[in-house]
Each structure stands twice: as structure tokens, then as C-alpha cells.
Amino acid sequence: MAYPSIEQYQIALQYPKTAFTDPELAAGRIRPSGMGTPIVVSGGFALTYALETNRTKYAVRCFHKEAKGIERRYAGISSKLASLASPYFVRFDFQPTGVKANQSVYPVVKMAWAEGKTLGDFVESNFHDSIQLTNLIASLGKLAAYLEEQNIAHGDIQEGNLMVADSGRQLQLIDYDGMFVPEIASLGGAELGHRDYQHPKRDSSHFSARLDRFSFIVLNLSLRALCARPSIWDSSQSGAGVIICRANDFANPGGSRILAELAKIPGLERDVQNFATICTAQFVQIPSLDDFISRRNIPQRMSESELSIAASTGSGYISPYTVLDAANFSAFQENIGSMIELVGKIVHVSPDYLEYAFLNFGDWRGKSVTIALWSDALARSKERPTKAWVGRWVTVRGLVQAFRKGAYDHMTIAAATLAQVTVLTEKEAKYRLTPYQKPDLIPARTNNSTLQKLAVESSKPVVEKAPPRTSAAPRSLSANQLALERMRQQTPPPPSRGKVASPVYSGGPSHQNPPTPAKARATVIPRPPVVPVPPSPSMQPRHEALTQKRSGGIIAWLSNLFK
Numbered sequence: 001m002a003y004p005s006i007e008q009y010q011i012a013l014q015y016p017k018t019a020f021t022d023p024e025l026a027a028g029r030i031r032p033s034g035m036g037t038p039i040v041v042s043g044g045f046a047l048t049y050a051l052e053t054n055r056t057k058y059a060v061r062c063f064h065k066e067a068k069g070i071e072r073r074y075a076g077i078s079s080k081l082a083s084l085a086s087p088y089f090v091r092f093d094f095q096p097t098g099v100k101a102n103q104s105v106y107p108v109v110k111m112a113w114a115e116g117k118t119l120g121d122f123v124e125s126n127f128h129d130s131i132q133l134t135n136l137i138a139s140l141g142k143l144a145a146y147l148e149e150q151n152i153a154h155g156d157i158q159e160g161n162l163m164v165a166d167s168g169r170q171l172q173l174i175d176y177d178g179m180f181v182p183e184i185a186s187l188g189g190a191e192l193g194h195r196d197y198q199h200p201k202r203d204s205s206h207f208s209a210r211l212d213r214f215s216f217i218v219l220n221l222s223l224r225a226l227c228a229r230p231s232i233w234d235s236s237q238s239g240a241g242v243i244i245c246r247a248n249d250f251a252n253p254g255g256s257r258i259l260a261e262l263a264k265i266p267g268l269e270r271d272v273q274n275f276a277t278i279c280t281a282q283f284v285q286i287p288s289l290d291d292f293i294s295r296r297n298i299p300q301r302m303s304e305s306e307l308s309i310a311a312s313t314g315s316g317y318i319s320p321y322t323v324l325d326a327a328n329f330s331a332f333q334e335n336i337g338s339m340i341e342l343v344g345k346i347v348h349v350s351p352d353y354l355e356y357a358f359l360n361f362g363d364w365r366g367k368s369v370t371i372a373l374w375s376d377a378l379a380r381s382k383e384r385p386t387k388a389w390v391g392r393w394v395t396v397r398g399l400v401q402a403f404r405k406g407a408y409d410h411m412t413i414a415a416a417t418l419a420q421v422t423v424l425t426e427k428e429a430k431y432r433l434t435p436y437q438k439p440d441l442i443p444a445r446t447n448n449s450t451l452q453k454l455a456v457e458s459s460k461p462v463v464e465k466a467p468p469r470t471s472a473a474p475r476s477l478s479a480n481q482l483a484l485e486r487m488r489q490q491t492p493p494p495p496s497r498g499k500v501a502s503p504v505y506s507g508g509p510s511h512q513n514p515p516t517p518a519k520a521r522a523t524v525i526p527r528p529p530v531v532p533v534p535p536s537p538s539m540q541p542r543h544e545a546l547t548q549k550r551s552g553g554i555i556a557w558l559s560n561l562f563k
Helices: 006-012 070-084 119-126 130-150 182-187 213-228 247-251 257-262 269-280 289-294 304-310 329-333 375-380 426-432 447-456 479-490 544-561
Strands: 040-042 046-052 057-063 092-101 104-112 162-165 170-173 322-325 339-345 348-350 357-360 367-373 393-399 401-405 408-414 422-424 504-506 523-525
Touching: 006 040, 006 092, 040 393, 070 092, 070 104, 070 182, 119 130, 119 162, 119 213, 130 170, 130 213, 130 289, 213 269, 213 289, 247 269, 257 269, 269 289, 322 329, 329 367, 329 408, 339 367, 339 426, 367 375, 393 408, 393 426, 422 426
Parallel strands: 322 339, 367 408
Antiparallel strands: 040 046, 046 057, 057 104, 092 104, 162 170, 339 393, 348 357, 357 367, 393 422, 401 408, 504 523
């Protein structure tokens, strides 16, 4: 089924009376934004609207992207959750013909409104309060254990899908599009979840009760770190959907500044080491949260062939959404109605209005990309943007909407609060504008060569030779991995005696910002068989200041990690 676009839903839902077939929803109200369109939150498959009636409040989910077997999927989920009658889930009603838009009818999910704050908002408000965070950690542990016991999974555990109340003691899950229950196992997965909370090797073939394990481990480790050292919230640039760790940290744990920082916290070092091992292991090897905390069933170290594959971590920034340069107006025009991550330099601020404030990235009198803070957003903000914000590089994630009035032609992202707008350095901004690219092939590295490279280039991944597994499960290799194995089998042995050192990958700078990024190229440079090659001038660090601060700590940590 082809669903309406976000713009088509926005037009139809301005008039709930004619849009909804459910009499209760038809009598409700959806609050408009400053642009006059309904306030909406976009997800992978559905748009969520807050609809109020005289008696109650609902979250109404309208689908804008096809999820295979959606009716069978929700029928199975509804039946299972009804049988559980658990307070972790809210009541919902799947309506196959619930909304009229674009001259046809489409399904909606009518969901009871969950009270409390989202997990992200709760942590952002309380990251310095160890008591409330401790409550939350305990609640997450109970939720994880309950899902394991029931052999079900939410599928997208993240900051926006958990509602927190009672000082962290009460949790409710919302948005069930990607849920796994045994009754719908044959349908397969519908989504892959928020990338900043998911294992880097999760793909569409994974659909089981294990889906939430990695997310719970990430949250547990991050919240424990905040309890011990609240300053990590700022140093990790958390907020706006991110709690300490990001997808880049999972894809390359050896080169992660944040994980190295967490490893220095007393009592967390071993757990961070175990977490790094989990990130490089196969998805099916992820332990339960209880096993992670108890340090049981941690995956074994990787074999040499697996290390070579894990070394191919690529370069560039990994985001859950398409990253757009705010100076590129046409790129935003092409993404109207899509969730994106904006990165740009502010050129003008309109702070003199009580009702709203605009952060402009172009000439506001004509075509401009704009971050809008409407009255409700300003009411929730601790400060207002001022002209001092001009010249700052910032990022925000949100839905692209068009605002056209007279000469004004704005591509707008509405922020729910000023705290959602994260200030960046110019270097970090340009890094985020570099799309993630995974090289086709990178040969294995030895531990010594990796540690030598890390001393001068701490953002590169660190791997080492480890003992082969004794009980590893059979692995299915990708096309690139099969090619790598064939190359090894065809390479003639060297004439010299002894063991020949592995070749070294020498890549160019990854923090570039071309209009159309060029394909990453891997250059293989053979090394002498015995004497390690010292770092060359071309391998100087891209982040000199960060390298000076962290290289010693990362090297010591990684040396212990692979002993």
C-alpha cells in the first residue's frame, strides 16, 4: 500500500472532524504549530499526533511508510499484549480504515496517552541527580528482565520510546511498530531501530526476543557513568536524542573518545572493556542485561579473520537520519516531510518576539533554512537565543517543513526546546557533514602496529591478534568477507623465514566536507616482516588537541582490553 506523504497528512489532519472515522477522534483537537500545521513527531514508519478530547488524550499514529503485514503484525501484538495485561504497555486500537487523506482511507493506531517524560527528557533534566538515575537504572533492569521472561522485544528501545514517571520508578513503552512477539515471527522485522541505540551488526534478518539486549546494555552503562560523573553529559555532547554514546562509538569502540573516558571511571573499566567486545561480536552473541551486569556470557575475543573484518570500520559520521548542510537550501526542499539532521552556521537570529524565535542559516527575507522555536518551545527553554548565537555552528534533528508567506520561503525545523539545538565546533560540524563510508576492503592489523598508529592518530580503530575461538558458531560471510578469504588463500607464502607482519592500511583524512563525498579508497602498504614501521608524517592526527588528552588513556585501556 502506498501511504500519503507527510505533507498530505498535515493538510488532512488540520480538520479532525473530516479526517478520522473514529467518532471520538473526529471530535478531538490537534494543537497547531506556529506555522498553522498540526504538531507532529515523525518516526521510521509513522507520524504521531497528540489529540485531545474533552475527556482524555490520545497518541494517534498515521503510517507514511509501508511496513509489511501491518494488519497481521498489529493483530498479533495486540493479542499478546492483551494477554499480558502489563503496566509496561499502553492500551491501543489498530483501525484499518481510521483516517481519510489523499482521497482514500488508511490505517491508524489509536493509543492511550502515556504519562510522564520521555527517557531523553527525563535524563536531560536529572543527569546530575544520582538518586533519580539510580531509580531509573533499577527500573530498566526490571523491564529488561520482564521482556526476556515473556520472550518478547520492543525492537526500538531508545530515548523517545520510553516514558518515565515517579522519579524514575515507573516506565511505559510506546510505539510498537517493530515489536517481536512469537505469534508474528514469520513476518520478519519491520525496522532496525534508532542507530544510536543499536548494535552495528543488526540487520533485517534479526527478529527475535534478543532485539532489545544491546539497547538496555547501552543505557545501563551510560546511566551508571552519569551517576559517577555527571560532567560526561556535557563532554559527550549529550541531549537531543543522545545519551552519552552514539553509533560511531559502537562501530569503532577502539577509537571512541567517549568509551575511553568511561573506562577511566572507577568500577566501570571492565564493563567498558566487555562492552567494546560486544560491539565487535556478532549480533546473536549479545548477552542479556543481567548477564552483562554479572559479567557472564560475554563474547569471546575474535579470531584473526574476524579482526580483519572488524577493522573495516570506515570513516565519517553515522546518524539515524540524513545529514544536511543548512547552507544547502535545495537539499532541504528535496527532503520536505522527512526527518533529517541539520548541521549549519547561524547567520541571523530573530530574538525580539515574545511568541517565537528563529535561527536563520540564510537571508531570512527570502530563501532560508530556519530553526523555529515557537511559544511552547520558548516556555520550556531555560534561555532565549540572542544575537550572540550568530556565527555558531549548531545541529538539530527534526522534521523538514515548508513555510511560505509572501517573499518568505523558509525550510523549517521546529525545535521543542532550545536544548535540542546542540552547539558544535567547526571541526565537529564538518565531521558530521562527512557521510559514513565503509571501505570495500581493509587488511588485518597486528596489535603492535595498531597501538603505534593510535599514538599519533587516536581516532583510528584499534584491533589486535587474539586467540581463536574454541566454540564459535558458524558464520555466514558477506561478499566482501568471502573476497578477503579468497585473497588470503591465493596469496603465496613469503620466501623469508618466520612470521610476516600483517599489511597496514593507510587512509586519507576522513573529516572532509565535499559537496559529493568521493568513494573511500584503501591503499595497502606492505611492511617488513619483523621490524614494525614507525608512523609516517601522513598519518598525523586529525584531532591534535584530543589526541594529546586521550592517547595515553586509550592505549592503556586497549592494551588491557586485549590481554
